[in-house]
Each structure stands twice: as C-alpha cells, then as structure tokens.
Amino acid sequence: MSRYFDNELIAQIKDANDIVSVVSEHVALKKKGQNYWGCCPFHNEKTASFSVSPEKGFYYCFGCRASGNSIKFLMEIEHLTFPEALEKLANRANIALPEQELSPQQRARELHRKKLYEANELAASFFHNCLTQTSLGKVGLEYLKKRGLTKETIDNFRLGFAPEGWDRLYKAFRERGIEDSVLLELNLARKNSEGRAYDFFRNRVMFPIMDGKGRVVGFGGRVMDDSSPKYLNSPESPIFDKxxxxxxxxxxxxxxxxxxxxxxxxxxxxxxxxxxxxxxxxxxxxxxxxxxxxxxxxxxxxxxxxxxxxxxxxxxxxxxxxxxxxxxxxxxxxxxxxxxxxxxxxxxxxxxxxxxxxxxxxxxKPFDYLLNESLLQHDTNDSDGKQAVLQDMFPYITHTESQTQREDMLRSLAMPLWLDNSTVFRYFRNYTKKGNIELPTEVQSVTKMTQAVSPDEEQLMAMAINDGESLQEVLQYLPLEDFQNIEHRAIIEKLGSIYSSHNGFDTTTVEETLTKEEYTEYARLMILENTGRDMARLRGLIRSVRLRSLREQYKFHSRLADQLNRAGDSTFIGELHKCQEIQKIINEWSK
CATH class of the missing domain: 3.40.1360.10 (Dna Topoisomerase Vi A Subunit; Chain: A, domain 2)
Structure with missing residues (x-):
C-alpha cells in the first residue's frame, strides 16, 4: 500500500498543524508583534532573523532566505521527502490517511526493494557484530584502532569486518531464510563455475554505505595490507546508485x-x-x-x-x-x-x-589550482612551455560565463608566463577563433535584474497576496508593468489566475504554480506584518505605486526626446506627445 494525497487533504493537514508548534520542536522562538522569531536553523547566526507567522502558516529567514510552510520546514530540517513530511504531520494531528492500492507489478517491486534493504541491514549488523563482539574481528578492530578511530566513531559509522572463510555470511543468511537471488543481486555472495556460493567480502574492514535516510544500500570493503584490489564495492542495484x-x-x-x-x-x-x-x-x-x-x-x-x-x-x-x-x-x-x-x-x-x-x-580558487598544476608540469622558460600552459588554461576560461572574470584570468596568466597582457589576449582570441568557440554570456539572475523596491510596493504586495478582494482591486487598477520587481509582477498575475479559477487561494496550487524564486519572495511577503483588509490604505498604496511608475515613464520619454532632438531626429516630437499623455494621466491620479 502507498499513500495518496489530494490538495484538499494536504490543506487539511497544514491547517491542523500550528506552524509555531512544529517549528518550536527544532527552534527556540519568542513572540515579537504578530510573529515569532528565533535563530535560523539553516545557517549560523547570533541575531534572530528567522520569522514564523502563525496566522499565515509561513516561515521566512531574512538572512538566508529559507522559506515555506510546515511541510517544507520538516522536509528541510529532518531531510524528509514530501510524502514523509506529510505523513508525519498527519500522524501528529491524528488525521487518517487514505491508501491507494498498488498494482501487482508495483507490489512486487516494493516487496523486492524491502527484501534488499532488509538483507543489507542484516549484513551491516553481521559485519559490525563480527568486528566488535567476536574474536574473528579482532584483526579488523586492531587495524581501525591503529588508524586512530574511537569506539564512538566505529559505532556511529557501523564499521564492520568480513571474516576470513569461504561462506560464513552466506550460511548465516541462508539459515535466516534470505534468498540466494537477493544475496547475489546485492553482491554479498557469488557463485563459482560449479554453482557453489561464497562470500564476496572476506577478510576486509567493512564500510556500510547509507542513503540520506540512514538506510544501508551497499558496502565498501578494504584490505588491511597492500594486497590488491585495495577496495571492493557493492554493485549498483535497485536501491543503490553510487x-x-x-x-x-x-x-x-x-x-x-x-x-x-x-x-x-x-x-x-x-x-x-x-x-x-x-x-x-x-x-x-x-x-x-x-x-x-x-x-x-x-x-x-x-x-x-x-x-x-x-x-x-x-x-x-x-x-x-x-x-x-x-x-x-x-x-x-x-x-x-x-x-x-x-x-x-x-x-x-x-x-x-x-x-x-x-x-x-x-x-x-579553481583557476589558481589549475594554473599551479600546469606550471608544475611545464617548463615556462621556453615558448613551448608557455604555450602548453595557455592550452591547459584556455578551456577553463572559455567556459566561464562572466566576461569580467575571463579578462581577469587572462591577465593572471601574463605574469607567471612573462608575457604582456596584450599577447595573452591575442593568443586567446586566436584560440577561440581557431576552435570556432562561442564564448558564453553571463546569465543575470532575477535578483540581479531586480531594482530596489519602494516600501509602498512591498506593503501593497503584502496586502494583495493575503486578501482576495485586495488582489482584485490591484489587478483592476494597476498595470503589471507598474511593479518595479519583476517577481512581484509574476506573483500578482499568477495569484490572480488562481483566485479566479479556484474562487480563492488554494495554497497547494500556489506552491505548484510559482517558481522557486517567486515562492521565496511570496513567503517573505506573507511574513510582513500588515493591517489586514483596509481598502482606504490599499487605494492609497495603489495610487503611490501608479504615480511612481508614471513619473519614471515620463522621465524616460523626456530624456529620449531630448537625445533625439540633439541628434536631429524628428521622431523626438512623438516622444514629446507621449510625455503630454503621461502628464495628463499623472494629473488624473494626483487628484
């Protein structure tokens, strides 16, 4: 059986779990104003910048921008998948979860994976017990202690020892009813040409390999001398992708x-x-x-x-x-x-x-490391050595997106090679030309492209995303282009569509619709304190944002008209007409 969740159930689980209570199990919170504050668990800080809004069910860190709801918090803090976090919150609120029948193929696959996990878990215990509790593992334990490992470390990593002998693990597991096919698939055992099974790992210190949830998915085995191979590792399997x-x-x-x-x-x-x-x-x-x-x-x-x-x-x-x-x-x-x-x-x-x-x-830095390695390998007292270093470094430089960084790297090559900057740049141009290499352009992130935002726009956004009527008012009177922040434009537009189609804000749909960057900004705005629905204040903020945008447009067209006029371009008259039209709108909004 597997868990199945629809949006209504997800919303019910969120509503049933007070986010302050959930976060408080991991973070010490103090109430200040409407929100609760504490030191962020996702980065080191001494001053509390992690805010939790009980009313809105969101958290946001003003230091590292971590954000989300109670489900996301559990996913991040406890390293859980979405279904695991949801199940934990459902159990916390005593909400029964529906189950969805698996197909015979899915059931067989789940059962097989379960057997693989169980066999690996047993093998980890077998090896660890052999190391720590039997005379067979004495040589392995002495080896690890000689390497300076404490008992705490040995237990924490569940280190073990595969004893010498033909089939100690195989026999022990067969007695437990573990199927040959499982042991062979996990490479815990192999069969020779005569069909006789034997242990794959023998006379080796064993390192269990865990996935992110602490489940044993494979093993590494190391010899204790200089014999070869030094390491043997589990092959990949349905539960192990190295x-x-x-x-x-x-x-x-x-x-x-x-x-x-x-x-x-x-x-x-x-x-x-x-x-x-x-x-x-x-x-x-x-x-x-x-x-x-x-x-x-x-x-x-x-x-x-x-x-x-x-x-x-x-x-x-x-x-x-x-x-x-x-x-x-x-x-x-x-x-x-x-x-x-x-x-x-x-x-x-x-x-x-x-x-x-x-x-x-x-x-x-990687560039300095690569350059040092190249300088050690080539004699730069002659031209061939200099060219060899350049050929080593140019591929890295060509793949660097920032033009500024590329130029800085090229200049850094000049001194150790006793070349002037112009020569290095010329060699680089010849290299890219000969190889038909198109240099990448720097991709500006949304954050870089975003202008500083006025406080009025922030307050307007905080009111609009929290109240449907306020959002409708904003969409009716304010063009999206009036928002300085391009993420704000996208958030308002998408929330408007969600509100219209769902007759309200469906939080799960909001999370699925917004991009990662938009959702982070959405969570931050949700945390901002506001006075709730206040239509008089809202209309005042709309007017402020609209007038700021119109005045910026007026400045742009005014400057453009002046530049065109100086250049003798008659189209400056059209720009002056646009200025007149914008001024009329400014006058109307200023009344």
Missing amino acids: GKLLFAFDKAYKRIRETKQAILVEGYMDVISAHNKGITNVVASLGTAYTNDHGHLLMRQADEIVLAYDMDGAGQQAAKRAIELLQNTDFKVRVLAMPDGKDPDDYVRNHGAKAFEELVSKAI
Whole structure:
C-alpha cells in the first residue's frame, strides 16, 4: 500500500498543524508583534532573523532566505521527502490517511526493494557484530584502532569486518531464510563455475554505505595490507546508485547546513578520519567522480564546496572533473592542495583537526589550482612551455560565463608566463577563433535584474497576496508593468489566475504554480506584518505605486526626446506627445 494525497487533504493537514508548534520542536522562538522569531536553523547566526507567522502558516529567514510552510520546514530540517513530511504531520494531528492500492507489478517491486534493504541491514549488523563482539574481528578492530578511530566513531559509522572463510555470511543468511537471488543481486555472495556460493567480502574492514535516510544500500570493503584490489564495492542495484549518493551524507548534512560548506574527499577513510576528529561536514563520492546529482544533494545545504582530493594522478583528474562540473554553478568552489602529496586521512591523523581546518581556510580558487598544476608540469622558460600552459588554461576560461572574470584570468596568466597582457589576449582570441568557440554570456539572475523596491510596493504586495478582494482591486487598477520587481509582477498575475479559477487561494496550487524564486519572495511577503483588509490604505498604496511608475515613464520619454532632438531626429516630437499623455494621466491620479 502507498499513500495518496489530494490538495484538499494536504490543506487539511497544514491547517491542523500550528506552524509555531512544529517549528518550536527544532527552534527556540519568542513572540515579537504578530510573529515569532528565533535563530535560523539553516545557517549560523547570533541575531534572530528567522520569522514564523502563525496566522499565515509561513516561515521566512531574512538572512538566508529559507522559506515555506510546515511541510517544507520538516522536509528541510529532518531531510524528509514530501510524502514523509506529510505523513508525519498527519500522524501528529491524528488525521487518517487514505491508501491507494498498488498494482501487482508495483507490489512486487516494493516487496523486492524491502527484501534488499532488509538483507543489507542484516549484513551491516553481521559485519559490525563480527568486528566488535567476536574474536574473528579482532584483526579488523586492531587495524581501525591503529588508524586512530574511537569506539564512538566505529559505532556511529557501523564499521564492520568480513571474516576470513569461504561462506560464513552466506550460511548465516541462508539459515535466516534470505534468498540466494537477493544475496547475489546485492553482491554479498557469488557463485563459482560449479554453482557453489561464497562470500564476496572476506577478510576486509567493512564500510556500510547509507542513503540520506540512514538506510544501508551497499558496502565498501578494504584490505588491511597492500594486497590488491585495495577496495571492493557493492554493485549498483535497485536501491543503490553510487552517482547519486555521497558517503556519510546522512551524518554530515546537518553540519553542512550549519556551516553552509561541504568538504568533498575521495575515500571512506578520509571521511571517517575527519569525523573522528570532529570535522563533520565532510563527505565522499563513492568511487566515482563528482556528478551533477551530487550537486543536487548539496544544493539546499551548502553555499561552498571545498574539494580535498588526494594529490595523486587519479585524485588530480577527479578534482579537474569536479571543477568542470561545478563551473558556473551557484556554489562557491575552492580546492585544497594537500602538502607532500598526502591524503586527508593521513593529514588529519598526523596533524589534527585544527591544522586541517587551517588548510581548508587556505583552499584556493579553481583557476589558481589549475594554473599551479600546469606550471608544475611545464617548463615556462621556453615558448613551448608557455604555450602548453595557455592550452591547459584556455578551456577553463572559455567556459566561464562572466566576461569580467575571463579578462581577469587572462591577465593572471601574463605574469607567471612573462608575457604582456596584450599577447595573452591575442593568443586567446586566436584560440577561440581557431576552435570556432562561442564564448558564453553571463546569465543575470532575477535578483540581479531586480531594482530596489519602494516600501509602498512591498506593503501593497503584502496586502494583495493575503486578501482576495485586495488582489482584485490591484489587478483592476494597476498595470503589471507598474511593479518595479519583476517577481512581484509574476506573483500578482499568477495569484490572480488562481483566485479566479479556484474562487480563492488554494495554497497547494500556489506552491505548484510559482517558481522557486517567486515562492521565496511570496513567503517573505506573507511574513510582513500588515493591517489586514483596509481598502482606504490599499487605494492609497495603489495610487503611490501608479504615480511612481508614471513619473519614471515620463522621465524616460523626456530624456529620449531630448537625445533625439540633439541628434536631429524628428521622431523626438512623438516622444514629446507621449510625455503630454503621461502628464495628463499623472494629473488624473494626483487628484
């Protein structure tokens, strides 16, 4: 059976849960005026900028712009999916949830996934118990303690040991009734050419891999000597897609959210050693390079990603691939170059948390990292070496959207190569021309394009989005173009359509209709205190916003008329006529 929710039920669940009560389970709130205030749980702050409106059912942080309703709050704070958050709120309010029958195929698929999760959970317990409670795991426990891991860290990560022997896990699981097909699919067991089953992981320290909800989805197994292969990993399965998971994300996401920074490393031990020393915003990709899906995981948690890969050949290639994918994203990116070719695991164990954190603070920009690496590889005392460095750096520069940043990078190449700026720019133009490379243009975000908004427009918006009659009044008398903020135009237009078709504001439809940026602004405006329906004040605000817009239009056409007249262009007369028409409208609205 699976949960099914319609808009009416969603609204009922929202209404039944007081948002102040929901948020108060995670944030200390104090009432000030109509709203409640506290320190935002989504970023570090000492002064309360997180506001919750009990009347409107919204929260908004004036620091990091986190916003939404009680469902979204639970999704963000507890890392839940929409259905999970909704179910939790429904249970909280004692609302019975309807169920939707699954098809036989869906039921079979759900049952199979359940078996996979259960088998992995049992395997994690088997390996952990073997490590911590039996003589078979003594060698693994000694190895981990020698690496400086505490009992708390071993238990927190549920580290384990796969004992030596042919089929200890297989036999134990067969006795529990676990099917061969499940063990084979998860790669916990394999069969030889004679059809005899054997354990895939043997004589290895085991690292359970969890998804964001803490469910075991796979394993990594490491040898304790220099034998090969150093690591064995679970294959992908219906519950395990390594390109979409980050190791230890289930343990790190809270600290990542607090610091707004994620440190991305390569290996299991790099992560565990950092967490063992109290650096808990560290995660790792699972034997694969950084992917866009990893970015989606981190997007709502972090503003900055620090790449702390090993400095060997594979690590450098992984760093370059990650830099490529992170270029032109919203993340601030820096690269940590480990000294003496060490990996993060070695450095943290030998130098401690403070020294590693100092290294992180000194991490450099991707461009500087790539340039340093190229300068180390080529002899720039001759022209061939200089050209080689330029050829290494130009691809990164061509993919940079900002023209200003491109020009700054080109200038930065001149000094280390003993070239003048004009020469570097000429080489770059030749490079783009020869390769028919079209340079990207900088995409301005809505925020950048938005002008400063008058207080009257903000108050008008706050009144209009909270009251249907006020909204209708605004739509009747105020052209959308009169709003300075383009998000305000979109919000008013979309809310007008929703109000007309639903004969009111359906909150779920509002959330589905507005873009992410529009909804954030909508939530902020909902938090603004207002006096409710006050038609006299509303009409005064409409007049103010309308007159401001008309006066701006008058200035524009007046300046244009003057410029055309100076240029000897007779069309300036048409612009003067427009000025006269606008002045008439200004006079009418000023009465």
